[in-house]
Amino acid sequence: xxxxxxxxxxxxxxxxxxxxxxxxxxxxxxxxxxxxxxxxxxxxxxxxxxxxxxxxxxxxxxxxxxxxxxxxxxxxxxxxxxxxxxxxxxxxxxxxxxxxxxxxxxxxxxxxxxxxxxxxxxxxxxxxxxxxxxxxxxxxxxxxxxxxxxxxxxxxxxxxxxxxxxxxxxxxxxxxxxxxxxxxxxxxxxxxxxxxxxxxxxxxxxxxxxxxxxxxxxxxxxxxxxxxxxxxxxxxxxxxxxxxxxxxxxxxxxxxxxxxxxxxxxxxxxxxxxxxxxxxxxxxxxxxxxxxxxxxxxxxxxxxxxxxxxxxxxxxxxxxxxxxxxxxxxxxxxxxxxxxxxxxxxxxxxxxxxx
Amino acid sequence: xxxxxxxxxxxxxxxxxxxxxxxxxxxxxxxxxxxxxxxxxxxxxxxxxxxxxxxxxxxxxxxxxxxxxxxxxxxxxxxxxxxxxxxxxxxxxxxxxxxxxxxxxxxxxxxxxxxxxxxxxxxxxxxxxxxxxxxxxxxxxxxxxxxxxxxxxxxxxxxxxxxxxxxxxxxxxxxxxxxxxxxxxxxxxxxxxxxxxxxxxxxxxxxxxxxxxxxxxxxxxxxxxxxxxxxxxxxxxxxxxxxxxxx
Numbered sequence: 001x002x003x004x005x006x007x008x009x010x011x012x013x014x015x016x017x018x019x020x021x022x023x024x025x026x027x028x029x030x031x032x033x034x035x036x037x038x039x040x041x042x043x044x045x046x047x048x049x050x051x052x053x054x055x056x057x058x059x060x061x062x063x064x065x066x067x068x069x070x071x072x073x074x075x076x077x078x079x080x081x082x083x084x085x086x087x088x089x090x091x092x093x094x095x096x097x098x099x100x101x102x103x104x105x106x107x108x109x110x111x112x113x114x115x116x117x118x119x120x121x122x123x124x125x126x127x128x129x130x131x132x133x134x135x136x137x138x139x140x141x142x143x144x145x146x147x148x149x150x151x152x153x154x155x156x157x158x159x160x161x162x163x164x165x166x167x168x169x170x171x172x173x174x175x176x177x178x179x180x181x182x183x184x185x186x187x188x189x190x191x192x193x194x195x196x197x198x199x200x201x202x203x204x205x206x207x208x209x210x211x212x213x214x215x216x217x218x219x220x221x222x223x224x225x226x227x228x229x230x231x232x233x234x235x236x237x238x239x240x241x242x243x244x245x246x247x248x249x250x251x252x253x254x255x256x257x258x259x260x261x262x263x264x265x266x267x268x269x270x271x272x273x274x275x276x277x278x279x280x281x282x283x284x285x286x287x288x289x290x291x292x293x294x295x296x297x298x299x300x301x302x303x304x305x306x307x308x309x310x311x312x313x314x315x316x317x318x319x320x321x322x323x324x325x326x327x328x329x330x331x332x333x334x335x336x337x338x339x340x341x342x343x344x345x346x347x348x349x350x351x352x353x354x355x
Numbered sequence: 356x357x358x359x360x361x362x363x364x365x366x367x368x369x370x371x372x373x374x375x376x377x378x379x380x381x382x383x384x385x386x387x388x389x390x391x392x393x394x395x396x397x398x399x400x401x402x403x404x405x406x407x408x409x410x411x412x413x414x415x416x417x418x419x420x421x422x423x424x425x426x427x428x429x430x431x432x433x434x435x436x437x438x439x440x441x442x443x444x445x446x447x448x449x450x451x452x453x454x455x456x457x458x459x460x461x462x463x464x465x466x467x468x469x470x471x472x473x474x475x476x477x478x479x480x481x482x483x484x485x486x487x488x489x490x491x492x493x494x495x496x497x498x499x500x501x502x503x504x505x506x507x508x509x510x511x512x513x514x515x516x517x518x519x520x521x522x523x524x525x526x527x528x529x530x531x532x533x534x535x536x537x538x539x540x541x542x543x544x545x546x547x548x549x550x551x552x553x554x555x556x557x558x559x560x561x562x563x564x565x566x567x568x569x570x571x572x573x574x575x576x577x578x579x580x581x582x583x584x585x586x587x588x589x590x591x592x593x594x595x596x597x598x599x600x601x602x
Contacts, residue, residue, distance in 0.1 A: 053429065200397050205419065207418070
């Protein structure tokens, strides 16, 4: 198929439809509105159902009902809306239901702003809702990658029976880029032998539930979830590395920021400064091993974590580096996007200090 | 010997956890009998709330979801949109439906979601230990209204059936009670009608059932039934508020 020019939000929506998503429940919020708008037109054409819920709270609970009923289902929102969905996401994780949640992150806290931000890393990766649970968090840095990861997100959700979050920002969601809708390899997926469909008199009733009133049963359920999370960490961790071989300074950045940092790496190279990049594609499971390995390389003097936040992912970077090398931070937030020049200047400043 | 009464197949054999004198058990049985009589057990998907009936999924012998507090109508919306021909119902108390879940119930009714809600109104938060509900009567004592509900402070009890009856797509709304045999039989008829209208695709259907909570009301079961009649029914009058014929 030839490449076509697609806006990120619409490309994510079409990718979801192409891999069998037939149910979407959402609520308007900028900068993700093109997703529900696109779905409201396209899903009925595919005999699917788009519903504009009365709130994000209702939307995520509709997702809970549809996912528990065996449907491929998606919702999308942006930061304040994801806060409202947090309750439902916790229940979905607890009840082990597969679904895909798109978060086109905007500046915060509170109403914040609508420009690109990465200040919801904690919310996506460290909970957001209550209880010990994880989401698989996929962070594309282009519209093409957003399409590819969306198609895979549904399979990951079904394979492990858990919610998967695709995290972008206004840059990924609103930008137009050439896209090819490729056939992604289909996974061998388990039967949904837990879904409520009506017994039809042929089997025992099924219950979709996250309540374990006996504390031992509740602990056992948590242990079961974490065995699954260990397996996901082993199988699904994704990372891109760039020019690490002889890098003195290693950047860590994801999503939109990683593209800007790549420009900074190339600009530094022209000035004779050897820099590399580690780009987590899965924010959870976090690619700790790649960072740990880089921290052990003799040529690597330091790390510079760059985020559109006041520094959230840097916690995981520091855990992975484990004190072996210094970890520095450069960030813009509230919807401000760092420039390659500013990142280059920051790298030079700290490299100078290190010499 | 002739069998004169059998427990409905739509209930499991699990013993109810409800307090002595609580009428949840009666209401469960009525819903279950209706499912059996309408031949819907194998095609039913129910949604349990958060509240005293949180374990309803252990008692109804059909596919069930346990929902977050107040969200049962949204969960039921998701289920029914996927399984258009299933008999979908929510079973919710007054804290769940009339307080934290008001947005969900109003908008499910507004959209005319084709499921049935059994709304159990006992004018108190039962499971959490007797706190004031939106349906708690003026002067009624609760653990968060120790001197009784005061109108100037907490407003007047919410009349859910009357409110929902103003919504065009809420096609069947009726308030019933289970304080004596006659009213139990009437309640069953109302629940049956609600499921029938659902299966005919008429729209959103709700039966509000006035219920007792001897434990948190601080009354005996018999006193509770009397209090329901004498105190609750004047404020929450029984009757039909909407039927599909009117629509």
